[in-house]
Amino acid sequence: MRILMVSMLNYHFVRWTEQLKESGHEIFWFDINDNGNKVEKLSWLHQKVGWKLRYDFPFRVFVKSEFPALYKWIQKYNERKVQDEFEKYLLEVKPDVVHSFAIYISCFPIVTIMNKYPDVKWVYSSWGSDLFDFQNYPDELKAIKEVLPRVNYLFTDCFRDYEIAKKHGFVNTFLGVFPGGGGYFLDKMEDITMATERKNSILIKGFQGRWGRAINILKAIIDIKEELKSFPIVIFGADDEIISFVKNSKLSNWKNITVLGKIQHDEVLYVMGESFLYIGNSISDGMPNTMLEAICMNVFPIQSNPGGVTQELIEDGFNGLLIEDSENIENLRNLILRALNNEEMIKNGIAYNSLHIAKRFDYDFVRNKVLQSYMNLAQDN
Structure with missing residues (x-):
């Protein structure tokens, strides 16, 4: 089967697509945002990159940063239209299936083209806040309602979003719930955990921005300094807002706090390996990938x-604790x-998650189920 992936470049897309390596399918990728360069890790598939600019003029990056208004005017004439370039590539590749990741980024920009070719099967993978939050805004909801009736097949990362998709026009085949980036290498995670001398840190995801609410976690811990003084506290993935908050609050004097900015995925796993408690807080998300990794690393979440997404895996007070008001x-x-x-709750929760939850996200287990979904799709006439 010839599969044309349509996505921005990110970690989850790369991990999902790697599941299809040596699967017998021929894979193509249309980089919807056009990062301009081929991705070495995906060198085994066909990559459509470098399509956007008609002319990469000298000092373009300088003009973009120093004269944004001028740059915007130039780009009106210098950038090719995504619909035109996608249609050309669609006709060149002649795929059996188009698979788009994220509705507003990779579905809505090409829906008019997909409507022109109704016989081409279309798969949509929902990510994060794709449906849950975007349905609350008129323009995004209009896009959702335009895309979903055309989509033939749906992957989600939680059952909540399948229900939302049906509410807004999806009537075709549901392919199942899978982590947005595929499964996890549990053996590697176990090795990291076993190599850790002690597991006594508290790990906080440092995302703020549109959906993250890490600052509320930091506000919550300020007044329990005494209870936390014996635990190393690591804030990872901290953005500028988080760094500024720590610097200008009472937390700046805490000797047991470490603030890490964006770090590589392997580094995240290593700090998880030293942690017994993970805290993630947001007002909108799909099934949180970092929480899944924490569970696989024997960390209590x-x-x-x-929208009730986390309770699909976590029973409050048993194998985790649920934040109902972020x-x-x-x-x-x-x-x-x-x-x-409640040391007993943490101990029993971690044991339960290791035995019953983590195994459901093993890389080979997930990959086999994903490949079977593609196989079912190929046989569906």
């Missing part, structure tokens, strides 16, 4: 539950204290 500082503080004061 405290995780937000937007903005409630007192509630966040109480959840952290509840975990710190």
Whole structure:
């Protein structure tokens, strides 16, 4: 089967696509945002990159940074239209299936072209806040309702989003719930955990921005310094807002806090290997990938539950704790204290997750199920 992937370049797309290596399918990729360069890790597939600019003029990057208004005017004439370039590539490749990742980024820009070719099967993978949050905005909801009736097949990372998709016009074949980036190498994760001398850190995901609410976690811990003084606290993936908050708050004097900016995925796993408690807080998400990794690394999760997504895996007070109000500082503080004061809950929760949850996300197990889904799709006439 010839599969044409349509996606921006990111870590989850690369990991998902690597599942198809040596699968017998011929894989093509249309880089919807056009990062301009071929990706070495995906050298085994056909890559359509470098399509956007008509002319990469000298000092383009300088003009973009120093004269944004001028750059925007130039690019109106210098950039090719995504619909035109995608249609050309579609006709060149003649795929059996087009597979788009993320509805607003990789589905909506090409929906008019896909409507022109109704016999081409179309798969959509929903990611993160794709449906849950975007349905609350008129323009995004209009895009969702335009795309979903045309989509033939759907992957999601949670059952919640399958229900949302049906609500907004999806009527065709559901291919299942899978992590957005495929499964995890549990043997490697176990090796990292076993090599750790002690597992006594508290790990906080440092995302703020549109959906993240890490600052609320930091506000929650400020007043329980005494209870936390014996635990190393690591804030990872911290953006400028988080770094500034720590610097200008009482946390700046804490000797047991480490703030890490964007770090490589392997580094995330290593800090997880030293942690017993993971805290992630957001107002919108799909099934949180970092929480899944924490579970696979034998870390007890405290995780937000937007739209009931996290409770698909976590039973509150048993194998994790659910944050039901991401903005409630007192509630966040109480959840952290509840975990710190209940060693038995943490021990039993980690044991349960290791035995019953993590195995469902093993790389080979997930890959085999994903490949079977593609096989079912190929046989569906």
